[in-house]
Amino acid sequence: MADIAIIVPTLRRPESLGRALRSLFAQTGVADRVSAIVVVDNDPVGSAAATVEALRTRSPWPLTCVHAPHPGVATARNAGLAATGAPLIAFLDDDEAAAPGWLAALLKAQAATGADVIFGPITGRAPDAAPWLRAHMERFFGREGPDRTQLINRPFGCGNSLMVRATALPGPAPFDPGADQAGGEDDALFAALSARGGRFGWAADAWVEEFAPAHRATLNYALARAFAYGQGPSQTAAAARDWPGVARWMAIGAAQAAVWGAVSAALTVIASPRRAEMYDRTARGVGKLLWMKGFEPRFYGAREVARLDGAKV
Structure with a gap:
C-alpha cells in the first residue's frame, strides 16, 4: 500500500x-x-x-x-x-x-x-x-x-x-x-x-x-543558530503564558551565559579548538535571556533570497 x-x-x-x-x-x-x-x-x-x-x-x-x-x-x-x-x-x-x-x-x-x-x-x-x-x-x-x-x-x-x-x-x-x-x-x-x-x-x-x-559553515552562522535554539524554551513557555516557566528558563540562561562565557574567555586566550563549543553554549544561554520579539535572528525566507540575490542582508 x-x-x-x-x-x-x-x-x-x-x-x-x-x-x-x-x-x-x-x-x-x-x-x-x-x-x-x-x-x-x-x-x-x-x-x-x-x-x-x-x-x-x-x-x-x-x-x-x-x-x-x-x-x-x-x-x-x-x-x-x-x-x-x-x-x-x-x-x-x-x-x-x-x-x-x-x-x-x-x-x-x-x-x-x-x-x-x-x-x-x-x-x-x-x-x-x-x-x-x-x-x-x-x-x-x-x-x-x-x-x-x-x-x-x-x-x-x-x-x-x-x-x-x-x-x-x-x-x-x-x-x-x-x-x-x-x-x-x-x-x-x-x-x-x-x-x-x-x-x-x-x-x-x-x-x-x-x-x-x-x-x-562559519562561526557567525553557528552562533546565530545556537542563540535561536536557546530562545526556543523561553519562547515556548511564553507562548503558553507559563510565566514561571519563562522565569526559570531565563535564570538557567543567565547561569549558562555566565559560566560558559567565562570558560570561553579562558579557552580563547589559549586558542583552544574547544572554544567553539563553549561559544555555542554561551550563545544558547544568552538566547534564553533574550527570547523576546525583536531579537530573533533571520535565516530563511526573504533574507535568504536577498542573500542569494547579492543584496545587503
Missing part, C-alpha cells in the same frame, strides 16, 4: 537538491510504500523545476514539483503537505542525503514504537569550514541519539523525520507561517503535539548526511 509521501523543501540549491533526490531514488525495501516525492520550490522565480525535470525519469515513484513562491520555511512545508493526502509524511531537507535504508528504518521504528513522530541520526559534513572549526561544525550540523530504536522524551528538527499525519500534523497548515523567516516552526509544532500527549521516537538506523554550504 502506497501510504508515504516524502517532502523536500528547497530554495536555490540545484546541486544539493539533485543529491538529495538521487538518494531518495536509491531507497530500498519501500518500493510499494511510497506514493510520491514532493519537491517544494520556495524560490519566487521557480528555479527548482529544471532540476526536478532533469531527474524525473530516474524516479521510481511519482515526482512532483510544487511552487510556493512566498519564501519561508513553514510556508514551504505547508505547501508540500497540501500537495499530498498521504497518511505518513517523511521530511528530508535539500542539503541532506539519505542512506539507502533510511526510509525503511523510519517505518520500522514507527511500527515498533507507535510514535507520532520518528527522528533519525545525522552525520554533519562541513568541508568548507576553517580547519580549527570543522569538527565543531560537523557536530553542530549532525544529530546524535540513542544507539537503539526506542521512544524518546524530546523532539528534534523536521529534517530526517517521519510523521503520522493524523496526529502530528493537524489541520491544513500545521506549520506556523509566523516562523517563516526565523525558523522554529517545528519546535512549535512538536510542543503542541507533546501537550496533546503525542509521542516521539528514534530510528537508530535511519541515517542521513547533512552538507553545510560554505556560507553556513
Whole structure:
C-alpha cells in the first residue's frame, strides 16, 4: 500500500537538491510504500523545476514539483503537505542525503514504537569550514541519539523525520507561517503535539548526511543558530503564558551565559579548538535571556533570497 509521501523543501540549491533526490531514488525495501516525492520550490522565480525535470525519469515513484513562491520555511512545508493526502509524511531537507535504508528504518521504528513522530541520526559534513572549526561544525550540523530504536522524551528538527499525519500534523497548515523567516516552526509544532500527549521516537538506523554550504559553515552562522535554539524554551513557555516557566528558563540562561562565557574567555586566550563549543553554549544561554520579539535572528525566507540575490542582508 502506497501510504508515504516524502517532502523536500528547497530554495536555490540545484546541486544539493539533485543529491538529495538521487538518494531518495536509491531507497530500498519501500518500493510499494511510497506514493510520491514532493519537491517544494520556495524560490519566487521557480528555479527548482529544471532540476526536478532533469531527474524525473530516474524516479521510481511519482515526482512532483510544487511552487510556493512566498519564501519561508513553514510556508514551504505547508505547501508540500497540501500537495499530498498521504497518511505518513517523511521530511528530508535539500542539503541532506539519505542512506539507502533510511526510509525503511523510519517505518520500522514507527511500527515498533507507535510514535507520532520518528527522528533519525545525522552525520554533519562541513568541508568548507576553517580547519580549527570543522569538527565543531560537523557536530553542530549532525544529530546524535540513542544507539537503539526506542521512544524518546524530546523532539528534534523536521529534517530526517517521519510523521503520522493524523496526529502530528493537524489541520491544513500545521506549520506556523509566523516562523517563516526565523525558523522554529517545528519546535512549535512538536510542543503542541507533546501537550496533546503525542509521542516521539528514534530510528537508530535511519541515517542521513547533512552538507553545510560554505556560507553556513562559519562561526557567525553557528552562533546565530545556537542563540535561536536557546530562545526556543523561553519562547515556548511564553507562548503558553507559563510565566514561571519563562522565569526559570531565563535564570538557567543567565547561569549558562555566565559560566560558559567565562570558560570561553579562558579557552580563547589559549586558542583552544574547544572554544567553539563553549561559544555555542554561551550563545544558547544568552538566547534564553533574550527570547523576546525583536531579537530573533533571520535565516530563511526573504533574507535568504536577498542573500542569494547579492543584496545587503
